[in-house]
Amino acid sequence: MKNNLPSNFLSSLTNGSLSVKWDNKPAVSFSCNNSSKIIDIVDIPIKISRKPGIIKQLSEAKDLAKKLKHEGITLEIKLKGDTVLKLGKEANPKLAKIVTLSNDIEIKDLKKLKKITNVF
Numbered sequence: 001m002k003n004n005l006p007s008n009f010l011s012s013l014t015n016g017s018l019s020v021k022w023d024n025k026p027a028v029s030f031s032c033n034n035s036s037k038i039i040d041i042v043d044i045p046i047k048i049s050r051k052p053g054i055i056k057q058l059s060e061a062k063d064l065a066k067k068l069k070h071e072g073i074t075l076e077i078k079l080k081g082d083t084v085l086k087l088g089k090e091a092n093p094k095l096a097k098i099v100t101l102s103n104d105i106e107i108k109d110l111k112k113l114k115k116i117t118n119v120f
Contacts, residue, residue, distance in 0.1 A: 014034065037074070038076045038078060040078040065087040065088055066102070068088030093107075
């Protein structure tokens with residue numbers, strides 16, 4: 001199935017929500033409310049091969065997180081409604097700072113983050 005949705009569509013959303021279904025089942029929901037953007041992964045219907053490890057993925061997220069904070073935006077990533085990761089303005093890194101070397105990335109649930117990064 002083809003779609004014409006640009007990969008950076010979240011950056012243009014300011015308010016509202018969008019749900020994506022796979023085989024008529026919820027897969028991902030996006031919601032935005034001013035400076036808060038949330039991606040909730042309900043189901044992971046695909047597998048991607050040749051993916052980098054979790055540390056490399058978090059290192060690559062540093063620039064995005066820094067940019068989000070500079071723009072006053074928080075991106076929250078959830079898995080089935082539970083917050084897994086926060087990037088940007090409202091991130092409070094605590095111990096994650098040792099791993100990510102960033103003040104702009106907060107890991108809320110390492111086990112669930114690993115589950116997501118094993119797919120993406």
